[in-house]
Amino acid sequence: MKDKIITAEQAAEMIKDGSSVMVGGFMANGTAESIMDALVARGAKDLTCYCNDGGFGPQFDENGNETVAPRGIGKLIKNHSLKKLVATHIGLNKQVAEQMNNGSMEVELVPQGSMAEMIRAGGAGLGAIVTPTGVGTDIANGEFTLQEITIDGKEYLMMAPLHAEFAVLRGNIVDKKGNVFFKGTTKNFQTVMATAADTVIVEAEKVVEVGELDPDYVMTPYIFVDYIVVGGDK
């Protein structure tokens, strides 16, 4: 059996500047914080990230001192590591709007349900998704909209599948073979992202021996997982 365990630093080295990266988590819930930290530490830049949101940005007191550290993908945004963010909601991290408005980061917004399904399609060999969401809105002219289509008299948008070079995820229990259990609401985009990237790196709260994770509780089967980072309860 291939040893899949690497360090967060090795993961950050693997994700070269300019890479496309799916970042799991929903408002930092389920984001691989150790790998985020390692990417910041190595000064990652020019990443194109796919993430539900912009995470939480830092908070400052009246003197401009940081009082609350950023969380989730907010760490990468604060570090100016992104050249582009594809997301559904960015309103809870002011630094996203700042970088978008000063032109240092491009942002493409996609409806949340469409994004989930576009990533699922990207991992499931589908050529597109067809959804009623976004008909008659600016999304009809969005980057990922292939065409408007009418089926049985109802209007839909045909949206492109999404795929990336890397997916960076966080599981609560991961066995050494790479089977993953995601607790609570940390499943979010992670289960679909695991299927839609060339290289999938999962940060594990807890790593267990093969056989200790009941196959019935596996949410991402090991064949999708390339590397495991031991992250602890970060």
Next chain:
Amino acid sequence: MASVKEIIAYRVAQELKDGYVVNLGIGLPTLVANYVPEGIDISLQSENGIIGMAGVSAPDHIDPNVVNSGGVNVDIYEGAAFFDSATSFGIIRGGHVDMTVLGALQVDQVGNIASHIIPGKMAPGMGGAMDLVVGAKKVVVAMQHTNKGAHKLFEEISLPATALRAVDMIVTELGVLEITEKGFTLRELAPGVTIEDIQAATGAPIVIDGEIKEMVMPPEA
């Protein structure tokens, strides 16, 4: 005396029916959960992957793996279930949510809604709103009737649409309107509010078609 937000949330809660699956937007709509009528059992859906969501967790009782769509730690009811985003939006888009309640920047008389962007000023992203208003069986807009006197209900929205022909009902502190083929059709007026009052606060014709009831108010505490 109940606040304007409480008055609106209380009235919206009267739309709930036993067994409903409901998604509440952030802000005022969240208050609707405080007024679920007695004997009515609903399931709250949170688009980040919960059915059976309860309230915000007490600081000494937090599960770091469980949050609502705003990233705030929440409790769940016994028998709740978690799922991923693809399943969650299958539930939403697939017509398995009976009612969604959300705020709006503008709504027009055919039910077009603008709720997610003011170009040049505010662009937080649509999150799950576009899917929710397209997929939920009943879409209720819960908001103050005007923005400090400026109209929010129009013949035609001028801000970018979040969805077309999606809104079914609008509940404000002045009354209850249904979107029908005729337009903003008045169903209820809050106590002391006249047809002239609600017309003056609305940027499109108010349609009178059938009985106009008095809007129920929260009981005095």
